[in-house]
Amino acid sequence: MSNKKNITIYEVAKRAGVSQQTVSRVLNDHPDVSSDTRKHVKQIIEELNYRPNAIAQSLSRRKSKLLGVVTAGLRFIGPSRTLSGITSKTEALGYGLLIKELPQFQTNDVQTLLQWFQSHQVDGIIWAVPEIGDNHSWLDSFLPDLDIPLLFLTMPQRKDTAVVTIDNYYGAQLAVKHLIECGRQHIAHISGPLDWWEARQRMAGWTNTVKQAGMECLPQMSIEGNWSSRSGLIAIEQLLAQYPQMDAVFVANDQMALSVLLAANKAGKKIPDDLMVVGFDGIPESEYFLPPLTTILQNQDLLGRFAVTELVNFIDRSGSDDPVKFSPHHSLQPEIIIRESSRKVEMSKN
Amino acid sequence: MSNKKNITIYEVAKRAGVSQQTVSRVLNDHPDVSSDTRKHVKQIIEELNYRPNAIAQSLSRRKSKLLGVVTAGLRFIGPSRTLSGITSKTEALGYGLLIKELPQFQTNDVQTLLQWFQSHQVDGIIWAVPEIGDNHSWLDSFLPDLDIPLLFLTMPQRKDTAVVTIDNYYGAQLAVKHLIECGRQHIAHISGPLDWWEARQRMAGWTNTVKQAGMECLPQMSIEGNWSSRSGLIAIEQLLAQYPQMDAVFVANDQMALSVLLAANKAGKKIPDDLMVVGFDGIPESEYFLPPLTTILQNQDLLGRFAVTELVNFIDRSGSDDPVKFSPHHSLQPEIIIRESSRKVEMSKN
């Protein structure tokens, strides 16, 4: 039972025999305080176990030292890893974090959301919802008169917009080039849902790399999944039927790749000999799939951390001199982890 | 560029030709406003697109309509699913959410954290970090003089403390009973790290259920893992060596079960015929393991939602009459999902 009423800066001032302003100065490490006074005030603060009221500070400073983050799909591992990166970097830079998770990836209530953050005086916002369909179409209408810096994750480069993303196109290239190096000639693709920008990027990486290698790239060589293991299962079965020459498949995420492994096995296909499989994401479990899965590792934690750094840098700068334009575009490169599902088969003949 | 200065309640009042107090009454649906005035003011608010400053409201009301959540390990699927439940229920109940993720499950900076939340005037806190080792030992010292309701997730029942958890003991019982019903006699266990309360509960459920069935329960029948697939691999290999009679294994999470499947397969054990495997968690991928995994489904999303409901209920009540004691204890029951990894073998003989 802490019966003490809320201790304020006035209590401290009274006890210390100084004005509340002096206490405020001590709190904010203002230089104009004699070291004796400072020491004394600090001691009183300690004794009273006083902590400044952050709400009052925010109101007065018109700065909250709070960031806002909008996310979606935390039940999936990707978004939550990104969030984890965001939380840790936010903390490290001395900010707090206000979080909103959209119930869907698509929402028509953007304005309310933005206003909520605004009314809470957040110093910056990270929009960590990937571009799907036209779920970013509101940008044109709302972005111009938002006076809070807003940084987007996982969407295409865009004029006057700050974006940090992972290079999915490059990741797909890595996957396909690896399969080609392994001598595969008929590389199929199971894509993510193609209204997702990321899925389209991965597919484009596949398409172009295959073509550039002078290999055929036909419609029956790819099937659209929806990221779930179940959809991967359906896709691989269809692929097995409609594209029997297939000797490798680049799957747009590890969950789908998991069931590809399973179905191929059931269909009597040996992996990697008959069919090589490469996934995407680099989830920890992929190392223990049967067989262990070659995959493209995207460091989503880093993505989140990077986004926060970028945003806070801007916030700090913008306080000073000229209003810098805030529209960097960065894209982080994933890397390939080669495992048994695509281990080069020994060429015993040549 | 929104050149308009921040619109305040005064602007609205001036434009509407009323006092700021009247505007405030309209904002808060106070009854004492004539419906004409109300309508008029609302219209002005609309025209100006005015939104009250939440910070100022918090300061004045001494209530923030914000909840705080402390989490850890968001890179794992469990904590993030719980968080997801928390975000959605928080939103649904009209609250905002301030989040802190601990860098480790163990922290010695609890006081700072609590004070941070306190200084931000949160109306309640959810401590969503599972009990590991003595990472909750601070409870005795700090809890008494915290004047914010605090609700814990995933720790043992405790006097004068609000706890919501999943019944891990019961879940383990479900798993083992199922294996016994399938006729298995030598049921081993791969546990989680035993400094985790949840891991101990699951192990206790295994131990007692095995014993109650009149079966032996020896030290060499269980091995401690650390939740990772890698540790599951090591554990099953050791188990295979030191407990060859084993005809079933209850694994404390699905990640470890994944590599059990893999290793058993490599060792020439047929699943489920030679070895039945039951996991814990019910991750979506488990349906696509090879073979599909029987597992104990714990609904962590629900856990999060439930916690928020409980907390907000208390907050709302506590405003009213007598200071109700806040120390409910609830435990949610998991359920079993039976799949191929433990499908009852046909008894052709009897």
Place this chain on the structure above:
DNA sequence: TTGAAAGCGCTAACAA
């Protein structure tokens, strides 16, 4: 039904 004044706990501007 409405308004004026005070205050929430702090910071900022100006004096002293």
Place this chain on the structure above:
DNA sequence: TTGTTAGCGCTTTCAA
């Protein structure tokens, strides 16, 4: 180096 006086934008008395 310190203190005084105003706010920050709202809600809460208390009058009218």
